[in-house]
Amino acid sequence: MAEHLSSNRLRWDLSPSDLKARAEKLKETTRAVYDAVGGVSKENVTYNNIIQALADNDCEYGVMRNMLDFPQHVSPNKELREASTDADKVLSEFDVEMSMRQDVFDNLVAFQGKTDVSSLEPEAKRYLEKKIKLGRRNGLHLPKDVQDKVKALKKRASDISIDYNKNVNDENTILEFTEAELGGLPDDFIKRLEKTADGKCKVTLKYPDYFPLMRKAHNPDTRRRMETAFNSRCKTENTAILEELVKIRAQLAKLLGYSTHAEYILEMRMAKTPETVSSFLSGLAEKLRPLQREELEGFLKYKEEDCKKYGYEFDNKINLWDMRYFMNMSEEKRYSVDHDKLKEYFPLEKVIKGSLDIYQLEAG
Incomplete structure (x- = not known):
C-alpha cells in the first residue's frame, strides 16, 4: 500500500x-x-x-x-x-x-x-x-425498488450539497466602510484592504476580514452590518437548497426505516439516539445558565463603558453582533490574552511553512 x-x-x-x-x-x-x-x-x-x-x-x-x-x-x-x-x-x-x-x-x-x-x-x-x-x-438489504429510490435521493442530495458549498466559496459581497467606521482594528488590517475611489475600505465576508472586524471594531453599527451580511450569504439560492435537503433527508430516513434524519445520523455516533442528545443538551444548558448570566452581566458592563468611551448609545443588551467583540474584550481584560500581540510571535511565512512541513507526505 x-x-x-x-x-x-x-x-x-x-x-x-x-x-x-x-x-x-x-x-x-x-x-x-x-x-x-x-x-x-x-x-x-x-x-x-x-x-x-x-x-x-x-x-x-x-x-x-x-x-x-x-x-x-x-x-x-x-x-x-x-x-x-x-x-x-x-x-x-x-x-x-x-x-x-x-x-x-x-x-x-x-x-x-x-x-x-x-x-x-x-x-x-x-x-x-x-x-x-x-x-x-x-438499503442493500431492502427490495430493489426501494434501493433505486435511495440511490436517486442520495445522488440528488450530494449534488445540491456541493452546489451549496460552491455558492459560499464563490460569494463575493463587498462592504464599504470609512476608516473611522473601522476604528479599533489594527493598522495592518486597514492597510491591506483595497480602497474605493473615494477612499473607503473594501471589506469582504471571508474569514480573514470577518473575524478581525467582529472582534475589534468599536462601532456597533459596523459590527451589525458585517454580522447581518455574513449570516445572509447566498440566502436566496442556499435557502432553496436547504429546504430541498430537509425533504430529501426525511424521505431517506423513512425509506430506510428510521423515524427521523437525526435518528439515522446518530445511530453511527456515540450518542446513538436523539433522546440522548436532547437530554444531554438540556442538562448542559441548565448547568451552564448561571455562568451564562454572569458572563452576560460582565459583557453589559463592558458595553456600557465602551459606549460611553466612544459616544455610542447604550441599549442595555448584548446583540448577536456584540458577542465576539465583548468575548474578545473579556479575554484581554480578564485573562490578558491579546491576539494582536500573539500574532507577533507567529509570522505568516513561518506559520505557513511549518504547517506544510507537518502535513507534507514523505516518499514511501
Whole structure:
C-alpha cells in the first residue's frame, strides 16, 4: 500500500484538465477493484480478495479524492475551483454508485458468515462490521425498488450539497466602510484592504476580514452590518437548497426505516439516539445558565463603558453582533490574552511553512 501511494504523490499544481482526467482515472481504477470484489463467488471469498482489496482501495481512493476536491475550497483561480467542483460532483455520484453495489455487499456478508470474526485483527473486524452496517444503511438489504429510490435521493442530495458549498466559496459581497467606521482594528488590517475611489475600505465576508472586524471594531453599527451580511450569504439560492435537503433527508430516513434524519445520523455516533442528545443538551444548558448570566452581566458592563468611551448609545443588551467583540474584550481584560500581540510571535511565512512541513507526505 505504501508503495502504491508513493507512486501517486499528492499534487497541488494540477490544471483544470488534470483534475478532470484524474477524476476519471480514479473512477476507472476503483470500479475495477469493486468489480473484482463483486465478481468473487461466495464460495471463494477470502480475507485477501474481499477485505484487504477493499481496504487498500479505500485508503488510496480517499487520498486521491481529497487532492481533487481541495482546490474548490482554497484556490484563488475561479476556473480551477469550478473544475474541482465538477470533479467533486462526478466523484460524489460515483461514491453513491459504489456504495450501492449489491454484489460487493453480498460478498462482505458471505465472508462474515463463513469466517470466525473473533479471529480477525481488531481493525479488520471493525472494518468488516462497519462496511456491512453502511450497506444496510444504504438499503442493500431492502427490495430493489426501494434501493433505486435511495440511490436517486442520495445522488440528488450530494449534488445540491456541493452546489451549496460552491455558492459560499464563490460569494463575493463587498462592504464599504470609512476608516473611522473601522476604528479599533489594527493598522495592518486597514492597510491591506483595497480602497474605493473615494477612499473607503473594501471589506469582504471571508474569514480573514470577518473575524478581525467582529472582534475589534468599536462601532456597533459596523459590527451589525458585517454580522447581518455574513449570516445572509447566498440566502436566496442556499435557502432553496436547504429546504430541498430537509425533504430529501426525511424521505431517506423513512425509506430506510428510521423515524427521523437525526435518528439515522446518530445511530453511527456515540450518542446513538436523539433522546440522548436532547437530554444531554438540556442538562448542559441548565448547568451552564448561571455562568451564562454572569458572563452576560460582565459583557453589559463592558458595553456600557465602551459606549460611553466612544459616544455610542447604550441599549442595555448584548446583540448577536456584540458577542465576539465583548468575548474578545473579556479575554484581554480578564485573562490578558491579546491576539494582536500573539500574532507577533507567529509570522505568516513561518506559520505557513511549518504547517506544510507537518502535513507534507514523505516518499514511501
